[in-house]
Amino acid sequence: MNPTRDDRRRFLARALGSAGSLFLASCDRLSQTEWFPKVLGAGESASRAVAHAVTSRRSMAQEFSEADRSPMFRSNGTAEPDSDAYRQLAQNAFADYRLVVDGLVDAPASLSLAELRALQSRTQITRHDCVEGWSAIAKWKGVRLAALLESVRPKPGARFVVFYCADPMADDGTDLYYESIDLEDAFHPQTILAYEMNDAALPIANGAPIRLRVERQLGYKHAKYIMRMELVESFARIGGGKGGYWEDQGYQWFAGI
């Protein structure tokens, strides 16, 4: 209509464009700082507190029917640990495998697969929810972690169970995967160390010989290729100090959401 209105329109468009880029750049800058991700971490603390407040200690994850099982159970992360020690165990069908349980326990143990299978087991058909967004359903059989922990008698100071795995996350064979859960989750009825998936021995792609199932949390908590369990009071001095391989990369320790 008149030049002033055109100028104004152009000015507005340009102002909006610059505001947009400034906003994006600021968000990116904030993500790179030391302090801002800590502020965002308040969201995780709130989620954890509220999730625990609205559920009981024994609230159960949904279980499914045989028909709901996924035709293919996706293998994510490591599909075959790149380590000679692991390859040796696998060659022998894990006959020489021992699960070491130590740390703050009265009766440290080292258990073979046969010994693990002799402990109280649980079978469940549950949904695996990956942090990426997909889900898959499978049937799991494994030793109840509660039964295993009772047999090693945790000391009063123990608060977390740390799982040390066989799979190196770095190309040079270092940076072994690890995870941790608290004792509430460890004693939950659906928390098992699975040695069977869909009525067959747990495949290597899915964590043979044993993997954790901790059903109220996302997939990265479900550590595969577990070699050792340690009961600790704090995981601050293990790995990067955040309680797990992915947690050290910035993922939430509470993976219930």
Add this chain to the structure above:
Amino acid sequence: MQGGDADRSPARSYLYYRHSLPVRLMHWTNVVALTILLMSGLQIFNAHPNLYWSGKSSYTGAPPVLAIGARQSPESGVIGTTRIFGHEFNTTGVLGVSRSPDGELSARAFPWWMTIPDNPWLAMARAWHLFFAWVLLINGLVYVAYSGASRHLSRDLAPDRNDWRSIGRSIRDHLRFRHPTGDAAKRYNVLQKLTYLIVIFILLPLIILMGLAMSPWMNSVFPGWVDLFGGRQAARTIHFVAAWLLVAFVAIHVFEVIVSGLWNHLRSMVTGRYRVQTGGTP
């Protein structure tokens, strides 16, 4: 338009206190929270750019209803593709394959300028998303409590009998971009009221609920409740669709603000004061 009339009856105007301070603060909090939630949500979506409808997991044998990806094309190299209900579209440049900030073509579902953070970084996107989800939820709860207590809800948002009767006229007025003037401009019109009520009491609660439906821990509150919405993957799809419905709402909202007086509306949402014209127009 009004210049000619002013000669006969001088156009007068006065400032009317339209938006209370709490409403203004909560409005701008929503602007920030929803922007960040959308953009960090798209970054999270990029980690698995498929949406499913039927079945209780992603892997049921049925294909996804929406899949954004990249593939080699014999004619034009790497192309970005978007498949909706089995129909594939070439969306190179925006969806599937787009240019990074450095100008390189890269495979990613939504482009960098639509996501927070700009580069693929799921952990950081989740940190942003799950923090601002709390901001949105708390802001929304405070808003509903305040609107109830201050009678903002019953006085300004609930349609009265006149509103219901004027629906047809309101639709025609909107289509012709005609907007009320004088004292009528102080009130929300009926389409505006209904839209706000749908967004506040249906769309926002739904998107929050569908977010919680994706939480394995919240699933255990009452095992199986997610199946009321078709399961976790359907909930993820509803969450995504609801997000874009909110984007559509914002687009229409901003459009209406622009055509019915950008600066006047902006002022009233910043200072609370809205200029009402009287006399000049019939």
